[in-house]
Amino acid sequence: MAQLGWDGCRNARDVGGLPTNSGRTTRAGTVVRTDSLHRLSPAGRAALDGIAAGLVLDLRSDWEMETLGEPHPLDGSPTYVRIPWIDPEAEALRDPESEPSLAHIYRGSLDRNGRKIAAAYRAIAAVPLSAPVVVHCHSGKDRTGLLVAVLLDLVGVPRDLIAADYAISEVLLEITERPADLRTPPEVILDSLDHLDRRYGGARAYLVRIGLTDTEIDQLSARLVGSTIEAVVFDFDGLVMDTETLDFRPGIRAWLTEARELGLRVAIASSSARSWVEGHLVRVGALDLFDVVVTGDDVDGHKPDPAVYLLALSRLGVAGSAAVAVEDTAHGVAAAAAAGMGTIGIPNPYVSADELAGADVVLDSAEALPLREALDLLDPAEDLAS
Structure with missing residues (x-):
């Protein structure tokens, strides 16, 4: 994992360089996770443009964009796609009292937002492997953190390293003094992955359950670790x-x-x-x-x-x-x-x-x-x- 010098974004990172259980390493320059690109300075925007991303995937909801009151800096670009992680229909049925902690919220999010989550992964799978994908939400820690954690688990990155990648967000965002539910405690993402094991049979089985095809899942895997067969x-x-x-x-x-x-x-x-x-x-x-x-x-x-x-x-x-x-x-x-x-x-x-x-x-x-x-x-x- 390498922090990127995108001026204005504090949580911009390349997820490459992480070892997997099979002895391989996640590929650099294929998936970038970050906080909102609205904060990019002109120099930061030039750095973003320089990677020639094939997809910039925005996971924020409609209400967030309305509250922001300004278009995305890439609005109108063919590479920019916004697919809200949160399904508004499912969210309307959510009982907040049944999710008293961040771990509960993450579990519930994975369970109820499958339709939207599948659309996000499907968009990533459709991008040619030669073109980088940039994924972000508001802070790049919760929705982006979940999306990336599932991808890393899919390709066999050890879970302690997945947790460390997730947890570094609170350091980069300088929120380590906030309450736990506003930070990125490693045990929260570990609980989410354990939940996928218990309820679905693991990351791949979860992706199948929410509607991805084997080919789409293989494309996600190939994006991160490539294939020995060309x-x-x-x-x-x-x-x-x-x-x-x-x-x-x-x-x-x-x-x-x-x-x-x-x-x-x-x-x-x-x-x-x-x-x-x-x-x-x-x-x-x-x-x-x-x-x-x-x-x-x-x-x-x-x-x-x-x-x-x-x-x-x-x-x-x-x-x-x-x-x-x-x-x-x-x-x-x-x-x-x-x-x-x-x-x-x-x-x-x-x-x-x-x-x-x-x-x-x-x-x-x-x-x-x-x-x-x-x-x-x-x-x-x-x-x-x-």
Whole structure:
């Protein structure tokens, strides 16, 4: 966690640099938490503009904006979105006497504001991973604190570090002498995370309960810790295309769509001729689904020689260790492995599953699992959901 020198905002911090239980570290420059941006000086505003945020998410309610009496400094910008954390309909039914402490208020807030909270997380998940997200409320400690704490718990940051990140707000805001319910005691955020465990089964289960999809949750995880997998490379004959039916094999089109949703690059590495491969892809309107198409025309050696995969990796700009090959033959699996890639084997009508035993993962078809779950099987400790 690094405090940012945004003049006028005392609680502006990058949540990068925190270790996770899996040995990874939260990425810097992807999520910034702060207090209200209304306080930014011209120099502070220049610092904000300098990060080129893809989203500035304001969690304040309508009444707060009316009380403030002035527009948000980014009002009218396509990157500024206000999604109130507090659901006014649910808030109208709240019994304040049932929530006598800040811990009770936080628990109740997570329970009753699920519709609005889901909208906030969904907005974050929709932002390209290359663009930073800035989240704020009034002081950047309660609503922003909860939103960030759930994200950090999702990716496995130890809870003592989550509590420390939350608690530093009262120091930065210089409110350490105020009553506990106006500060950020670490035990309050720990209680909130324990509440998610007890009532929902943890942060991920909570996000599912309030309506987020697995893909959206994976995007949130990838924003904070990235993914060890950056690209998926498919063989063509008998795998991507069934050359007898002249269509995609079952589940492949869904995998291609899911790969895009996960922010993965997608390629074909085939020993067949380019005219054959691209001709079929053009016929079914699928050529633009792939970032790179490498064929036997581009290399001297054919599989199990790794040349076609090595060229695909070079054109994708990723290392073999950051890519997975989806293959339907033993020599294809061998070629991908020689290129340093993880491998998923899917048998075709002429190749049995036993013949693909050299692959890291063997599935009956692409319909057997969503792509995300298939990739998770390659290394559960480093899966996309962290």
